[in-house]
Amino acid sequence: MRAITHNKNEAHRHIRLLQLSSSIFATLLFCATFLSAQSPAPEFKLVVTGDVPAPLTLTAADLAAMPRERVEMADPDGGKTTYEGVPLQEILKKAGIPFGRQMRGKDLAGYVIASAKDDYQVLFSLGELDPDLGGVRAIVADKRDGKPLFQYQGPVRLVLPGDKAGARSVRMLEKLEVVKLRK
Amino acid sequence: MLGASLANPRTQQNPDGGEYQWELPKGFPRPKIPADNPMSAAKVQLGRYLFYDQRMSVNGTQSCASCHKQELAFTDGKPRAVGATGELHPRGAMSLVNIAYSGALTWANPTETSLEHQALTPMFSDHPVELGVKGKGEAFIQILHSDPLYREMFAAAFPGESDPFTIANVTKAIACFERTIISARSPYDRYHYDREDSAVSDSAKRGEVLFFSEPLSCFRCHGGFNFSDATDYQGRRGREIQFHNTGLYNVAGPTSYPQPNTGIYEYTKQPGDVGKFKVPTLRNIALTGPYMHDGSAKTLDDVLDHYSAGGRTIASAPNEGNGFHNPNKDPLIRGFKLSTVDRADLIAFLDTLTDDTVIHNLNFSDPRKNRHP
Numbered sequence: 439m440r441a442i443t444h445n446k447n448e449a450h451r452h453i454r455l456l457q458l459s460s461s462i463f464a465t466l467l468f469c470a471t472f473l474s475a476q477s478p479a480p481e482f483k484l485v486v487t488g489d490v491p492a493p494l495t496l497t498a499a500d501l502a503a504m505p506r507e508r509v510e511m512a513d514p515d516g517g518k519t520t521y522e523g524v525p526l527q528e529i530l531k532k533a534g535i536p537f538g539r540q541m542r543g544k545d546l547a548g549y550v551i552a553s554a555k556d557d558y559q560v561l562f563s564l565g566e567l568d569p570d571l572g573g574v575r576a577i578v579a580d581k582r583d584g585k586p587l588f589q590y591q592g593p594v595r596l597v598l599p600g601d602k603a604g605a606r607s608v609r610m611l612e613k614l615e616v617v618k619l620r621k
Numbered sequence: 622m623l624g625a626s627l628a629n630p631r632t633q634q635n636p637d638g639g640e641y642q643w644e645l646p647k648g649f650p651r652p653k654i655p656a657d658n659p660m661s662a663a664k665v666q667l668g669r670y671l672f673y674d675q676r677m678s679v680n681g682t683q684s685c686a687s688c689h690k691q692e693l694a695f696t697d698g699k700p701r702a703v704g705a706t707g708e709l710h711p712r713g714a715m716s717l718v719n720i721a722y723s724g725a726l727t728w729a730n731p732t733e734t735s736l737e738h739q740a741l742t743p744m745f746s747d748h749p750v751e752l753g754v755k756g757k758g759e760a761f762i763q764i765l766h767s768d769p770l771y772r773e774m775f776a777a778a779f780p781g782e783s784d785p786f787t788i789a790n791v792t793k794a795i796a797c798f799e800r801t802i803i804s805a806r807s808p809y810d811r812y813h814y815d816r817e818d819s820a821v822s823d824s825a826k827r828g829e830v831l832f833f834s835e836p837l838s839c840f841r842c843h844g845g846f847n848f849s850d851a852t853d854y855q856g857r858r859g860r861e862i863q864f865h866n867t868g869l870y871n872v873a874g875p876t877s878y879p880q881p882n883t884g885i886y887e888y889t890k891q892p893g894d895v896g897k898f899k900v901p902t903l904r905n906i907a908l909t910g911p912y913m914h915d916g917s918a919k920t921l922d923d924v925l926d927h928y929s930a931g932g933r934t935i936a937s938a939p940n941e942g943n944g945f946h947n948p949n950k951d952p953l954i955r956g957f958k959l960s961t962v963d964r965a966d967l968i969a970f971l972d973t974l975t976d977d978t979v980i981h982n983l984n985f986s987d988p989r990k991n992r993h994p
Contacts, residue, residue: 514650514856515648515649515846517647517648554835557835589827590832591833609833610830
C-alpha cells in the first residue's frame with residue numbers, strides 16, 4: 439500500500455510538474471505571440487545597400503535607437519493617423535550618403551530605390567531627399583498611432599506626409615538600394 | 622456603451638431642428654448631401670416607409686426593398702433583377718449599403734450621380750419595367766395622400782410646403798433614407814479602426830496582406846474606407862471616379878462585351894469605353910452574390926478565378942472569347958498565382974467585411990413589420 443501511495447504521490451507530483459510546465463510554456467507562448475503582435479518581428483531586417491560607403495542591415499532595435507519623428511496624416515473622416523519612425527535621410531546618412539553642403543556634383547545623379555516585400559518599388563532622387571534641396575519629408579515608420587503597423591503595412595513602411603496620394607508611401611519596406619549614375 | 626454606439630452608426634436631427642447630425646464612427650467621413658435635399662430625421666423616416674411600400678408598383682407586388690433586401694446587404698441574390706411584371710433587367714441589383722459614399726450610382730451610367738434622380742428610373746422606366754409606375758404617378762400620389770400616416774409624415778418631412786405630395790418629394794425622402802444605410806463596423810472595421818486584433822482571424826490577416834499586395838493589387842480599384850474607387854464624400858481630394866474593363870468578356874462583333882451591357886460606352890460612345898463598369902464596394906461582399914454587372918460569376922471563387930486568370934475565358938457560344946485579350950482591359954488585370962491557402966485567406970479577409978450591424982439594424986428594416994425605433 440505504501441509503495442502504491444508513494445507511487446501515487448510521485449504520479450501527482452509529475453502531473454503537477456507537467457501542469458506547471460505546460461502553464462509556463464503556455465505563458466511563454468502567449469508572451470511570444472503578444473510580443474510578436476506588439477513589435478516588429480525579431481527577424482525583421484531593413485537592408486541599405488548599393489552605392490553606399492557603409493551598407494547597413496537594420497533591425498527593429500536599430501530603428502528604435504535612431505533619431506525618430508512623428509508625422510500626422512489626415513484621414514478622410516477629418517481625424518489624424520500618427521506614424522512614428524526614423525527619417526529616411528537619417529538612415530541614408532548612417533549608410534554614408536552625404537546631405538547638405540556635401541550633396542553636389544555627381545551625388546545629384548544618384549537615387550534610392552525603396553523596395554517592398556511584395557516587389558513594389560518606388561524611386562527617389564538623392565537631391566529631392568536632401569533637406570537643402572528638394573527637402574521631401576519621408577519617414578521609415580514602424581508605429582501607427584503608437585502601435586505596430588498592420589501586417590499589410592509593415593513591419594515598416596515609408597510615410598510621406600507631403601504627398602497628395604499614398605502611392606510612394608511604400609508598405610512592407612525591406613530594402614533601400616542607392617544607385618549613383620556617375621561614379 | 623461606447624462599443625454599442627460605434628457598432629450601430631446612427632443619424633438624427635438636432636433637437637433644435639438645426640443641421641442634421643451624422644453619428645459616424647472613426648474612419649468614416651461625412652457624406653456629400655445635395656443642397657436642395659438636406660437630411661432630416663422626418664425625411665429619413667418617410668423614406669423608410671416609402672422604400673418598403675409595395676403600392677409603389679404597378680400591380681402592388683414590389684417596392685424598392687424587393688430588389689434591395691436588408692438581409693442580403695440590400696441586394697436581391699439574383700443574377701439579374703426582375704421587375705414587378707416579371708421583366709428581366711439586363712443587370713443585377715446593386716447594393717445600397719454605403720450608397721451615400723458613392724460618386725457613381727449605377728453599373729454603367731457615369732452621368733447618374735443623384736440618388737433623387739436615380740430613384741425615378743426604377744419607378745418609371747418601361748424598358749425594362751421595374752416598379753412600373755409610368756403613367757400612374759398621379760394615382761400613386763393619391764394613394765399616399767389618402768393614407769393618414771403619410772399625411773402626417775409628408776407634412777413633417779416637408780414643413781411649410783402647401784402640397785408636399787409630389788414625386789420629387791417621394792424621391793427626396795427615399796434618397797435620405799438610403800443615405801443612412803451605412804456599413805461602418807464590420808469585423809474588419811473593428812480590427813482596423815478600433816484595433817481589436819482578435820476581431821479577425823489570422824487567415825483573414827494573411828488575406829489582407831494578399832489583397833493589398835502588388836501582385837494582386839485588388840486595393841488599387843477596391844481601395845479606401847469603402848473598398849471602391851467610385852467613392853465620394855465631403856472634402857474628398859483625388860482622382861476622378863473611374864470605370865473599368867476587367868476582361869470579363871471578349872466576344873466577336875462590334876463591341877467586345879455582349880449587348881446590351883457594353884458599360885459606359887452606352888453613354889460615351891467611345892470605343893475605348895466598351896466594357897467599363899463601376900467598381901462596387903466590397904463591403905458585405907459575401908452577401909451580395911452573384912457577382913459582376915450581369916451576375917455571371919456565381920461565387921467569390923468564380924470571381925477569384927476570373928481575376929487570377931487575368932480575364933475570363935468562355936469556351937462556348939454565345940459569349941465565346943478570352944477576356945484576357947479584351948482590348949480595353951485595365952492593365953492592372955494581369956493575372957496572378959493563388960495557392961489553395963491563399964484563396965482561403967483572401968476569402969476569409971473578404972468575409973470580415975460582412976457587417977451584421979447593417980443587416981440586423983432595425984432602423985433599416987420594414988417599419989410596418991417593425992416599428993422600432
